[in-house]
Amino acid sequence: MNKQYKKADVVIIGGGVFGCAIAYYYTRNNPGKKIIVLDRNELCNAATSHAAALVTKIRAKKSFIPLSLETYQVVTEMEKILGESMDMKFSGVIHLAASEARLAELKELMEIAAEFNQPAHYISAEEAHQMSPWLKTDEALAIGYMPDEAYCDPYLLGTFFSRCAKMQGAEFIQGLEATNLIMEGNDILGVHTKEGEIIAGTTIVASGAWAPKFAREAGVSLPMAPTRSQYWITEKDAIFPVNSPIVLLPDAQAYARPEGGSLLFGIRERNSLSVSADVIPSDVKDFSFSPDKGVQDLSEVIDRLARFFPKVYDIGMKYYVAGFSGYTPDNNLSMGVAPGVNHLLMATGCVGAGISVSGGVGLAFAELAAGKENPYDFSAFNLQRFGAVDPFSPEWLERCARARSTKVSG
Template sequence: MTQTADAVIIGGGIVGASIAYHLASGGLKNTLVLEKQPLLGMGSSAASAGVIYHHLPEKVNLQLSRKSLRALLEFEDEFETKIDFRRSGCIQTAGTPEDMSVLRNIHEELVGMGVDARLFKPARLAELLPGIVADGLLGAIYTPNDGYFDPHGMIQGYAAAARRLGARFLTSTPAICFMKEGNRIIGVKTPAGNIFTEMVINAAGPAAAEVARLAGIPDFPVVPFKRQIFITAPTKIIPADVPFYFDKTPPFYFRPESGGLLMSIAELWECRNGDLSVDWSSVEILAERASRRFPHMNSLQIMRGWAGLREMTPDNTAILGPVPGISGFFCAVGFSGHGVMHAPITGRIIASMILTGNVEHYEEIDLAPLRYERFLQPKM
């Protein structure tokens, strides 16, 4: 069956759903989302820890976190959908002079942006994290207004609102290839038929490079990396309102989840074959790191675990905007682990680019650090 669309979004995760809503609300109501899985948000969005924080070394990523946090605070009222946002705060520690220098720079940027951010000496961590052993730590940054939320709820909220405005979602429908006239996209072929469109947005997450190849880009700078998350049995040894906690070196994080804890060693393994099997030997590493910092965690029981894929770029920053040389091809990929928390502002930015033609700035954000062209510049 042949169809037409003002825009086709490839990828029905949280980023694709956000873009669909913001395009439709801006007037492109005939927007179509293609998702290869049977349901929306079954990929990286479902595997996320659902955390939003400001502990990022790149200024543009701090700006994206700041604007996404504002959108999160308004989400339930605007979309009438629960996302269970818990403003527990977030803590990141520094165990080396290099890590501490990064935290000081982040703190300086955040204070300049008006974000509540506090540098702590190790002794103060016990005020927020009872039982912590701060040996070897040089300091930490604490952002009390950060927290975590339900990505599934956000996807459903965006998708329902987009549908009400006229957007459509086709699940179990991958993009097979693009139809082009010269360097201009004119459509997308799918198992369900052709879709004629002059606008395609790559929001395919870890499959971003595969979609880019359909557009004729053989070496797209996004690589999938595997990360694992584990959930403990319910416990009372850690209060349910503690902040999200992240040790940078060696990496280890946790937050409350369903009466227990969600935990990870924050590993990154390149994974181009899509293997999401869990390496249960990682639990031993997790137990060692957790009990070294919080000795009372040695009694925790791991109940389940899963693996997901992060879409990494060489500079750990997303690619947002048009791709030069291919008319009608936009990207919203390469978030490097920040896709879920930056989805709200990403939808607004991509919609603004398409609807206004302004690809240089979004409000006060300089979009140059997010443009694909940065990877085309010759290295000195």
């Protein structure tokens, strides 16, 4: 099949939050240029819509922070363009430290907040419990509160990006699969689809769990693995006020946030699941993340969580949600210019922070696609930082799974 279907300056494989964000910034900053976003299903319908969507700015990994700060800015920008609210929940974040190690990390986090001019202060155990009545605080050595942090509806964020991008001239094609990259020597010329070739000056892979397969075609070993993220939503209860803050519990390797009178919470299970991109079906809904809806995983760590959330033993669980994140052994993003080939960018490896960093990621790749300099320092995300890896090997998948299981941050 060699017939040309379309031609563009940029083609993006994947219509999740990254793909839509890149399209927004590219059309905003390069009027008159043509960008096409392909998704074989529906926009923002895989990992994006399944995210817990904590839009946390202040993190121990400082390289993430400028990207998240951009997300906050662009939400306001898009609300003005569309004339509607995205209803971001500026609930703030409670960080509870109940061990000496976590206490030292919290102190460092508070210093990072000051470095980035973000409000943060310590609160008492009583204040924290008043904000979040479900939270047992008697073991706390210190509790930090960052009032400007937020969470959002991840699908809404993704579709705000796509709607604004469309108004600015981006073309979105749903239900059309990019089957292969078009290669000529070391040059990537676009993508093959069942409708024909889409020829583009730059091709961006933003296909989440399936990204390692496109990278492999180009001879690139993409250092990430599709790794299960899972969370639960409780039954409604008066102890979960709708306006209560996000709570991060590093001593329990857990996080929680309100969800309309219920509590949404996630844990780091003892044995995370990482799988080869080769075994993931084209529609992630057809993948069985957990036959028992995470019951076994939760039961293995529930005592750890119950130290701070004693009601977890008897509160009903209404929903179980699971999806893929692209994890790495160092819990850093894996993204940037694909090495060894020309005109290929990899917007990949979100390590569970994709919603939060989507604004900065969108701007970075829009600039790179336009031949400009990346406005952010991506050195910590370098695609070659692990040396030669086989991203489909059991050993690599295990390394990435272990990274999620040992993660303590939100």
